Amino acid sequence: MQEQQIHWGSSALTRVPYDVYTSPEVMAQEQVQIYRGNVWNYLCLDAELPQRGSYRTTFVGNIPVVVVRDSDDEIYAFENRCAHRGALIALEKSGKVDSFQCVYHAWTYSRQGDLTGVAFEMGVKGQGGMGPGFCKADHGPRKLRVTTFCGLVFGSFGEEVPDIEEYLGEEICDRIQRVLHKPVEVIGRFTQALPNNWKLYFENVKDSYHASLLHMFFTTFELNRLSQKGGLIVDESGGNHVSYSITDSATVDASYKEQGLRTDNDRIRLKDPSLLAGFTEFNDGITLQILSVFPGFVLQQIQNCIAVRQVLPAGLDRTTLNWTYLGYSDDTAEQRNVRIKQSNLVGPAGFISMEDGAVGSFVQRGIAGAHDLEAIVEMGGEGTSSSEGRATEAAVRGFWKAYRRHMGM
Amino acid sequence: MIDLLAICAFNAAYGNAIDSDALEDWPNFFTPNCHYRVTHIENEREGLPTGLIYADSRAMLEDRITSLRLANIYERQRYRHLLGVPDVESADDTSAVARTAFMVARIMATGETLLFATGVYHDRFVTLGGRLLLAKRVVVCDSTVTDTLLALPL
Numbered sequence: 001m002q003e004q005q006i007h008w009g010s011s012a013l014t015r016v017p018y019d020v021y022t023s024p025e026v027m028a029q030e031q032v033q034i035y036r037g038n039v040w041n042y043l044c045l046d047a048e049l050p051q052r053g054s055y056r057t058t059f060v061g062n063i064p065v066v067v068v069r070d071s072d073d074e075i076y077a078f079e080n081r082c083a084h085r086g087a088l089i090a091l092e093k094s095g096k097v098d099s100f101q102c103v104y105h106a107w108t109y110s111r112q113g114d115l116t117g118v119a120f121e122m123g124v125k126g127q128g129g130m131g132p133g134f135c136k137a138d139h140g141p142r143k144l145r146v147t148t149f150c151g152l153v154f155g156s157f158g159e160e161v162p163d164i165e166e167y168l169g170e171e172i173c174d175r176i177q178r179v180l181h182k183p184v185e186v187i188g189r190f191t192q193a194l195p196n197n198w199k200l201y202f203e204n205v206k207d208s209y210h211a212s213l214l215h216m217f218f219t220t221f222e223l224n225r226l227s228q229k230g231g232l233i234v235d236e237s238g239g240n241h242v243s244y245s246i247t248d249s250a251t252v253d254a255s256y257k258e259q260g261l262r263t264d265n266d267r268i269r270l271k272d273p274s275l276l277a278g279f280t281e282f283n284d285g286i287t288l289q290i291l292s293v294f295p296g297f298v299l300q301q302i303q304n305c306i307a308v309r310q311v312l313p314a315g316l317d318r319t320t321l322n323w324t325y326l327g328y329s330d331d332t333a334e335q336r337n338v339r340i341k342q343s344n345l346v347g348p349a350g351f352i353s354m355e356d357g358a359v360g361s362f363v364q365r366g367i368a369g370a371h372d373l374e375a376i377v378e379m380g381g382e383g384t385s386s387s388e389g390r391a392t393e394a395a396v397r398g399f400w401k402a403y404r405r406h407m408g409m
Numbered sequence: 410m411i412d413l414l415a416i417c418a419f420n421a422a423y424g425n426a427i428d429s430d431a432l433e434d435w436p437n438f439f440t441p442n443c444h445y446r447v448t449h450i451e452n453e454r455e456g457l458p459t460g461l462i463y464a465d466s467r468a469m470l471e472d473r474i475t476s477l478r479l480a481n482i483y484e485r486q487r488y489r490h491l492l493g494v495p496d497v498e499s500a501d502d503t504s505a506v507a508r509t510a511f512m513v514a515r516i517m518a519t520g521e522t523l524l525f526a527t528g529v530y531h532d533r534f535v536t537l538g539g540r541l542l543l544a545k546r547v548v549v550c551d552s553t554v555t556d557t558l559l560a561l562p563l
Binding site for chain 2: 272
């Protein structure tokens with residue numbers, strides 16, 4: 001079979017060849033250029049490694065990874081793959097260990113990912129054993145560079161990835177800090193298996209244009225505020241973004257009248273509005289902030305519902321989306337209850353996010369056989385700059401800017 | 410006395426309401442102040458309270474159906490519930506606690522049938538106005554993964 005070449009019509013970011021979502025060669029290249037390259041991959045939360053020896057298993061691209069806190073309180077990450085025959089070292093999603101031992105032939109590893117023990121290394125009764133030249137220090141799973149920012153743990157295989165603050169850029173750092181300004185607790189975890197390429201979901205997160213068109217929950221129940229102010233921030237690299245909106249109580253009444261689509265009597269309202277009864281916890285009036293970090297991290301604040309999402313490629317048309325819902329450690333019982341109720345808005349069954357699970361599939365199926373065609377990403381112009389309006393695909397173009405740089409395309 | 414057969418019949422009607430697209434009937438299987446939550450075995454084991462769906466009133470269940478009918482966008486799909494024999498932990502004249510295993514297949518508009526979810530209902534039943542109703546149903550899925558989206562209730 002002839003190797004498929006991706007043809008980018010031009011250097012502009014306004015056209016995306018559909019091949020990029022369907023080509024196995026592209027997928028293989030992403031694993032090397034992006035996930036094993038100079039990016040910071042979200043691994044887990046600092047709060048998920050509460051004690052010395054606490055570990056979690058996750059993925060960087062398709063590579064299984066262990067993240068663990070050692071007795072020096074530092075966090076280490078290494079490939080979850082035994083140096084001997086390649087079996088998984090840690091089988092559970094999380095746990096607490098003194099050291100790791102591969103179940104296959106009992107090779108052991110320290111919490112920093114060093115090979116520390118080879119079963120029967122010297123053989124048994126003078127028979128067998130490893131050759132004299134075998135040195136444990138030369139063998140071990142590949143280690144990742146690890147960094148934390150506001151309780152988020154990131155890892156990188158890249159030699160030249162900049163420091164996390166530089167990678168995120170000042171504005172993104174500020175916006176992460178805004179939400180993760182005090183200790184958090186996990187209040188739920190869910191995984192969504194999406195039948196589409198990972199890029200379609202990550203683009204969707206960055207697509208502030210679709211939000212009020214696809215997600216009809218707010219408009220149907222007359223909860224939408226057309227007057228909402230907000231904005232879109234795209235960082236210098238293009239790969240990171242923030243979209244936010246502000247409820248301005250002064251304009252609420254006017255906007256209701258301006259809508260004029262139905263009379264007051266016809267208005268469909270929630271029978272139990274406690275679903276959305278929130279409380280003010282950020283003093284800037286921002287009730288929605290969606291933030292993404294290339295290549296697969298999302299932080300959301302939707303009213304009082306706070307969550308992180310990890311986007312992982314699971315195949316050409318399979319994506320694993322891990323949702324981790326958060327509360328603050330100092331939440332009152334009432335505040336915690338509000339967050340739990342509002343989480344009905346997000347996740348696989350979320351009133352305003354179940355559609356995101358569907359549309360990626362619609363695109364993936366729609367582009368079958370469209371290998372010579374391309375998508376249009378021209379809303380709001382051709383650039384990737386920040387703006388006050390959100391009817392723009394600037395952050396999607398920003399994604400392609402970062403993607404093409406990493407991929408050398 | 411709420412007996413096994415009454416709970417079996419209740420569950421059969423419950424599954425049938427969803428599977429036959431009589432979704433508007435679904436909230437009527439619950440008390441006004443019910444608790445309904447869809448979660449999975451790992452969250453349940455760790456005591457993590459958030460659900461895929463979390464409702465603490467029948468009105469919230471009604472809102473969900475209204476939203477599914479009018480607001481949410483998802484492909485047309487049906488379920489087929491297969492419910493096990495309830496394991497009745499306790500029962501008297503006015504209340505019962507039971508667990509019932511379920512398997513739910515999802516049939517898409519394309520004609521494809523997939524095993525969508527398996528798990529256990531953790532239930533507390535009460536009688537109210539002579540009717541058996543759910544005061545609490547926690548749907549504990551065996552898998553931590555949801556394929557594409559969860560639209561229809563389990």
